[in-house]
Amino acid sequence: MEKTISEKIISRHSGRDAGAGDIVVVNIDVVMAQDGTGPLAVSQIEKMEFDKIKNSSKSIFFIDHAAPSPKKELSNTHKVLREFSKKTGAAISEVGKGVCHQILIESYTCPGDIVIGADSHTCTSGALGAFATGMGSTDIAVGFVLAKTWLMVPETVKVNFNGKLNSGVYAKDLIIYLISKITSDGATYKAIEFAGEASDGFSMDDRFTISNMAVEAGAKTGIFNSDEVTRKYLKKQGRENCYREVTADGGAKYENVVDIDCCSIEPMVSRPHTVDNAVPISKLDKTKIDQVFIGTCTNGRLSDLKIAADILKGREVASSVRLIVAPASRNVFVKALDEGIIKTLVESGAAILPPGCGPCVGVHQGVLGDDEVCLSTQNRNFKGRMGNPNSFIYLSSPAAAAWSAVKGYIADPREVLSK
């Protein structure tokens, strides 16, 4: 049978010839939980009466969502994770190391792997050609102790990115556009395979942004072929030896094929309170903003910070706006320091946070006031997401975020890039 990428990876991990709709038990390569979901996973492991984990070097707990801890209750849950890791040998990623998905792609995920994580954006690793998906704490607890999970093999939607991106338009605009087309449940239970001539030219950072947001269309995973771009990325991380070729068969069956003409896409913005409530920025009424946040597992990588810094260089953030920047990982932070990117951002008026989730999930560091408006490079804008149900979140690319921070309202980055 000709197979999609997901069918191939799942077949290899289940020892069966698996096709869409089959239910299988698979071996997993990487399993993780973060500080919001990990403590519950630990207590479920205890409830299941296991005291060992199966594959400790690829079982990781991340302290990234509330890091450094703003409250004693959270400090105590962090202690639970540290103690459990000491007891079982599970890896722990400490305060300041970065967002879980970023560390997975830097140091753990290999093409062809199955990765499961107690975090919905685990699909980010799909950009490396892995079958990567989010689950709840109990499923992940089982993953820790058995190095197995059960899966229904998903049907696949193929998305072809055709043509070339215009200046001022980024991977973030493409994925927001796609979600607005197929809606927030357009790919529920399905895998998305990203392909097309444009996607061959995407950098890994572009691919990470796109795979990261597959779940915002309900998808189980968002996956790319592995290719030379993937290999080069792994080489840079000192992990070239884990490169594998992962591609779909020519005759694979797709549930649906979506063609996107990249040349016709403009800079996009998602409006409150759903990601699919999106329009081109050029069609948005003038929207004043109080806060801009650049960071997260969606857009906190080096190229994102560089795009923002290039726009902010020699300019100042509007006096009515707070600009907050959180590098996605320590590696990103160090490189951004080396390249002078952080200096440029700080000089323009940005407040820099330690690597981690920052204000994305409303726990600390940049919670919005009543009626305040934030433009963020994160992946979701649900009511209350940034800690206040009486505030409003818009989503965009780092370029649009940086330019808007200067203007004081949501602005089209083509205004500055075409100058």
Add this chain to the structure above:
Amino acid sequence: MTDFSVEKKILKGKSFKFGDDISTDLIAPGRYFHLRSNMGELAKHVLEDADPEFAKKIKSGGFVVGGKNFGLGSSREHAPTIIKIAGAGAVLAKSFARIFFRNCINVGLPALICDTDKIGEGDLLEINLGEGTIKNITKNLEISFSPLPEVMVKILGDGGLAEHVRKNRGFNL
């Protein structure tokens, strides 16, 4: 974790209606992140941003009834767990987000896919889990719901995933 038996359990109670796209941020808001280690407390805030009075109303039982794509967003298992702890017997929706649906089964909260347009706020419902039917007593209507995949029935039958794996020392699906 649960005494949910798929065979003949009949649940009865009032409906509490919500709209489409009820996110896990609405069900278990991030600003209560620090209460995740204390589910009883967290449950007092369940769905608070959609209906501030909901936790009080659901105390004496009933059903959460949503529209399409219920539970979209994060993987936090705390979301279905606190719906259950707060007192709801089941969640009914036209469709569910994937992780939320899987989490419901794992924690033993029945998640039923059905035409919720046939249910109004406060309607009295009688759900027969074994037969796959919902009786809307107020409107005198019968509504069917899609049966669960067999693996999920097994997990539910064992009282949730943790209990399934504890008993079998692995998967027995």
